[in-house]
Amino acid sequence: MTATKAFLAGFVLLAGLVVLALSVGAQGFGWGDGGSLVLLRAPRVLAALAAGLALGVGGAAQQGVFRNPLADPGLTGVFGGALFGIALLLGIFPEAAWQRAWCIPAAAFTGALATSALLVVLGGGGAASRLLLAGLGLNAFTAAGTLVIASRSGESRELLTNGAYGDWLGMATLELTWLPVLLTFFAAALLLTLARSLDLLSFGEDAARGFGCDVGRVRRNAVLLTALAAAAATCLVGQVAFIGLLAPHLARRFVGPRHAKVLPLSALLGAVLLLGADTIGRGLWPQAPLSAAAVTAVLGAPLFIWIARGRNE
Amino acid sequence: MSEVLLQALGLGVELGGRRVIDGVSLTAAGGQTVAVVGPNGAGKTTLLRALSGLLPCSGELRVTNDRTYCAQKPFSAWDYRVRDLGEIVGDSAAFAVWLAKLGLAELGERRLTEISGGEQKCAHLAMALAVLPEPYGALLLLDEPTASLDLAKQAAVHQAIRACAQAGAACVVATHDLAFARRCDQVIVLSEGRLVASGHPNTTLTLEVIAAIWGAPDLTEA
Numbered sequence: 001m002t003a004t005k006a007f008l009a010g011f012v013l014l015a016g017l018v019v020l021a022l023s024v025g026a027q028g029f030g031w032g033d034g035g036s037l038v039l040l041r042a043p044r045v046l047a048a049l050a051a052g053l054a055l056g057v058g059g060a061a062q063q064g065v066f067r068n069p070l071a072d073p074g075l076t077g078v079f080g081g082a083l084f085g086i087a088l089l090l091g092i093f094p095e096a097a098w099q100r101a102w103c104i105p106a107a108a109f110t111g112a113l114a115t116s117a118l119l120v121v122l123g124g125g126g127a128a129s130r131l132l133l134a135g136l137g138l139n140a141f142t143a144a145g146t147l148v149i150a151s152r153s154g155e156s157r158e159l160l161t162n163g164a165y166g167d168w169l170g171m172a173t174l175e176l177t178w179l180p181v182l183l184t185f186f187a188a189a190l191l192l193t194l195a196r197s198l199d200l201l202s203f204g205e206d207a208a209r210g211f212g213c214d215v216g217r218v219r220r221n222a223v224l225l226t227a228l229a230a231a232a233a234t235c236l237v238g239q240v241a242f243i244g245l246l247a248p249h250l251a252r253r254f255v256g257p258r259h260a261k262v263l264p265l266s267a268l269l270g271a272v273l274l275l276g277a278d279t280i281g282r283g284l285w286p287q288a289p290l291s292a293a294a295v296t297a298v299l300g301a302p303l304f305i306w307i308a309r310g311r312n313e
Numbered sequence: 314m315s316e317v318l319l320q321a322l323g324l325g326v327e328l329g330g331r332r333v334i335d336g337v338s339l340t341a342a343g344g345q346t347v348a349v350v351g352p353n354g355a356g357k358t359t360l361l362r363a364l365s366g367l368l369p370c371s372g373e374l375r376v377t378n379d380r381t382y383c384a385q386k387p388f389s390a391w392d393y394r395v396r397d398l399g400e401i402v403g404d405s406a407a408f409a410v411w412l413a414k415l416g417l418a419e420l421g422e423r424r425l426t427e428i429s430g431g432e433q434k435c436a437h438l439a440m441a442l443a444v445l446p447e448p449y450g451a452l453l454l455l456d457e458p459t460a461s462l463d464l465a466k467q468a469a470v471h472q473a474i475r476a477c478a479q480a481g482a483a484c485v486v487a488t489h490d491l492a493f494a495r496r497c498d499q500v501i502v503l504s505e506g507r508l509v510a511s512g513h514p515n516t517t518l519t520l521e522v523i524a525a526i527w528g529a530p531d532l533t534e535a
Contacts, residue, residue: 196403203389204387257392
């Protein structure tokens, strides 16, 4: 498939999904009087789209910067760090958290950035397995931290547990969504500018430096922007595994490994996957929607195994 | 005499608390080829990495910013097509020219995993050469560019190095190929991180030095 066809197909699929997602609700299909239901559903659709985009582009960027096809902000604890940041804020300053639109995104970004920094320090510079082991450790730690805070704080308990299960899309409102959505597009756009540097970096630090790439700057910017994308996605949906891993692999299958194509297509496919998962979860069980994260895992796991098997062929 | 593009005086490099390069001096001017030879572990790669600015070093190092370094074992995490490599280094046209000079013109559409190790090495060298906007006044640092290459490719790589030198570049090449080293303008012999001999090949690659360093007769003399 040529890159143009892949992007076109992705856009058509996403557009179709947006229309479908806007039409599906607790009362079945329909747009309500004068499209009133569409307006009601729009924030959730926008949140799912942006979060999926952030997951897709963040996964591709992290795989690129760590030169590791198994890196995924979901596996390496960066999403976990973002949620832990939110949990800390809700646990320590429960009132302050909701006073400003930027409080929760800032807490998520701080958590994601702290985990990313630890990941670079603990997992960088060694074998590929070291990064993943360090990431798994960080992920377990942040998940445990979030659960500890959730179990100790009465008011935020349900909220945090829902976040850990990737079930926040249901509470999307325009007030809660606009800032993370903006941050997502900002991070994704800046990550695209690093595409050629990530290509150079894939040859190793020495080779990349030999070719004139400012490795330190590229690494720092990629890690920062991935943390920003991860924070934005976490604010919108909570924790969702697999999309950050799946979308870049899927993208590479269609357009090859050049980051100039993988980053945008992975973003597009991430949006398709998460919006698709949320729409399936709402469409099939209108009264008690299944969370996007659950649907993603159920459908994503077999898809990922199929891709993994194809890698050596 | 052409412009001096590299001047190192008493260079030292420490890795993990061990002094891997100790008191090495060398000079390279535009148009010159310099072979860095020595047994495995002598410090050839470390010296080249230090000269290319990848490693911190002590001593005095004056070197042009217009330099390119080609690592010994290139390996990309992703399975690019060969022609992608030109876009990745930012000059597809120059990359295609070097690829053709190295005899790989028809490999453009193949993926890196679909070509041999030697071909990958040549493609990587073409990337390093394509980075240079203009050979004149540039410094090329090549780490064992002909290791694991067949005879035809070795000859093509040697020709490419000579072409760069003739165009005014200074080429510093780490190599085990003493026959190539003999045809260079200068040879640096390293052993355990120290300079054993340096200068014209006739005065450096003597039977005594070769026997002392490698413990074997010079097969290229036969």
